[in-house]
Amino acid sequence: MTFTEEIKRRRTFAIIAHPDAGKTTLTEKLLLFGGAIQTAGAVKSNKIKKSTTSDFMEIEKQRGISVSTSVMAFDYKNYKVNILDTPGHEDFAEDTYRTLSAVDSVIMVIDCVKGVEPQTRKLLEVCRMRNTPVIVFINKLDREGQNAFDLLDEIEKELKIKVRPMTWPIGIGKSFKGVYNLTQSSLNLFEGDNKTTLGETITIKDINDPLIDKRVGSDFATQLREDVDLIDGVYDELNVQKYLDGQISPVFFGSAVNNFGIHELLDCFVEIAPFPKERDTDNGIIAPENPKFSGFIFKIHANLDPKHRDRIAFLRICSGKFERNKYYFNVREKKELRFSNPTAFMAQQKSVIDEAFPGDVIGLYDAGNFKIGDSLTEGASFQFKGIPSFSPELFRYVTNMDPMKTKQLQKGLEQLTDEGVAQLFTKKVDGRKVIGTVGALQFEVIQHRLKSEYNASASFDQINLYKALWISSTDKKKLDAFMQDRNAHIAFDKEERPVFLAESPWLLQMAQEKFPDIQFHLKSEF
Known part of the structure; x- marks a missing residue:
């Protein structure tokens, strides 16, 4: 595979949300669907003994919240997907804001019961500052929540962003039957009793196919047809370029805890989400295709593995190819550094890599050489822009x-x-x-x-x-x-x-x- 092909197959994104909207659960299910893990864990559960892959710190397991950004990578349909699961709680917003500087797009999770919440607004403001493309996942449809049209209106009004539904719910809460895929004319049916396996997916000819009536009942089928007519009349077709420019957000409906609506989200995401783009520095724009390596440190984590007391610097690669055991230049320290054990992540679990490409997030064992915002290059002296730091409150x-x-x-x-x-x-x-x-x-x-x-x-x-x-x-x-x-x-x-x-x-x-x-x-x- 050529260098350019490696860049174009990468999708690096963050999952953001208000606390308890289901962000970490969605991360877990994306890993499950991507084949990266065999069993999904639970953030809070009496029945499921396995904790989530991204919430690996002891305090995260105890409190059932994310307090630190974690990085996970997997391959899906020949795409290399890099997920950064961020803390939702506002007390950890600084970690989230810095993480948003290291991604190319965002999936925003909204609880269908609570709708748009304060932290959702703050996070979207940060995305808007950078024109970051946003896909919306409306979660928890298995609970009694708000009307789907009301939720879309609220998102447009509160977050000041245009939306385009890509899937549509049939019923909600106890009457939830499944979702209709508006772009592929397929019906994904919900199995209410089984929480760990996917429901049935049925391909239909069009929205008037009598098979819909047979599977969900005539009342729900009639309502679905009326909703789809209204959607086509009110919302513009998805313009991918407008999505990439941060002007419109595709919207998916589902239930992450029940594995529902995840496939449609993931399939659309890898198709339309941006591959790594150029980055701004104090010495001009750096394109990912630039053959000379460069990247920046956006996070440092001590004791990722408490047994070994290690300290890991998280590096977002922006251009060129990173190679193991090669010397690179720490611009701030004006010092050459070599890395014998660069790692790829699955949250706390790490594996040594020989090379990495623009869009990848890798871990570098650090003996105290790095600070957040540091640039690492192949000799050039410049600093990447847009990595915020905050005065304490x-x-x-x-x-x-x-x-x-x-x-x-x-x-x-x-x-x-x-x-x-x-x-x-x-x-x-x-x-x-x-x-x-x-x-x-x-x-x-x-x-x-x-x-x-x-x-x-x-x-x-x-x-x-x-x-x-x-x-x-x-x-x-x-x-x-x-x-x-x-x-x-x-x-x-x-x-x-x-x-x-x-x-x-x-x-x-x-x-x-x-x-x-x-x-x-x-x-x-x-």
Whole structure:
């Protein structure tokens, strides 16, 4: 297979949703249908003992939520599919936003009972910033939910995006009979009692085929025909180019937990979803066909395998071919690095690879050389754009609960904050450690991981802070004078850059007015 063919067969996408919409369950079923796993796990289940492939961290299994993006890859119909399952909970939004910089398209899951939810809106805004193509999967049709037309209206109104139904539900909840494939004139029937095998798929001549009446009943058949007439009158045919430009979203209906509607979604996705596209850098556009390798780090994960205490950097390949044991250039560090064990992922499980192509996401064992946003090239010096970093919103003092484990705590804090889930600051006046996050649940996750992965105990104590802002000035004397004047409010980040800890908006405004030559930055890159 040629280099260009390898690029064009790749589909790299993220699954996004509000918490509990069924995102991780959908991921699991896509892996099942793609032949990547033999048995689907459950996020929360009394009957199914296997947990999901993507929720592999201990706290994820306990809480039944995703707290970290996981990467899975499989082959389907000669396509190479790379799935990134993202956290839905808003407290882990930073991980999700960064992941969206590493994908070419998105599948958005919406709960048919709850409709469009707050986190769905936020995530779609990020997609719209990049014109990322979005396919919608309306989930949980086996439950009593909203009318399908009402859901489509809500999506168009709330998310400000045009839609085109590709499949259509027959009934809902207890009366759910199946879905009609609008593009292939086929009927996928629902088997209500069997939760693990697919229902029957029937090919019919057209929407007026009497076989529909025979299989779902005349009332449901009549309603289906009326719905299809309305769909054809109200919604435009799917224009693939408009989908690729992020202007229209194909919509599929189904029930991920019952394996329903997944096949139609997957078949359409690999056909129309974009293959890897060009990427913007501070030195111009980089095309995937460029023979010189380049890529960027969008995530770092410590202790992916707790037994080996490894640290993995997630690399999205943007151009050229990555080869094992070849030297590549870390642009920020200006250092050549060689990787003897680059890995492909199935969440926590890894396999060593010899080569990878644009669109692929691979893992690089990292001894502390990488930071989120780093570019890796074949010698060229440029940085990829569009990898966001956020100023923390919540802050806590770190108190060591076991002085005998001080080194373990320090190592744990360093490695976990390298992942980008939190910022670590050290106060200038007394050396106290301050952790800043974008969500309260992050503190619980960090505390749990410190204990389980580093055997370190810490408590997080309240600190009254409004913002942590990086400070700079063209006049070093004035910067020194400011730091002296505000000594009790100065801290340093992990790179030893000075940070101003503002206790209130008023105190920040006072500092800005009194020291006009000091610049205050909400991001660490300036």
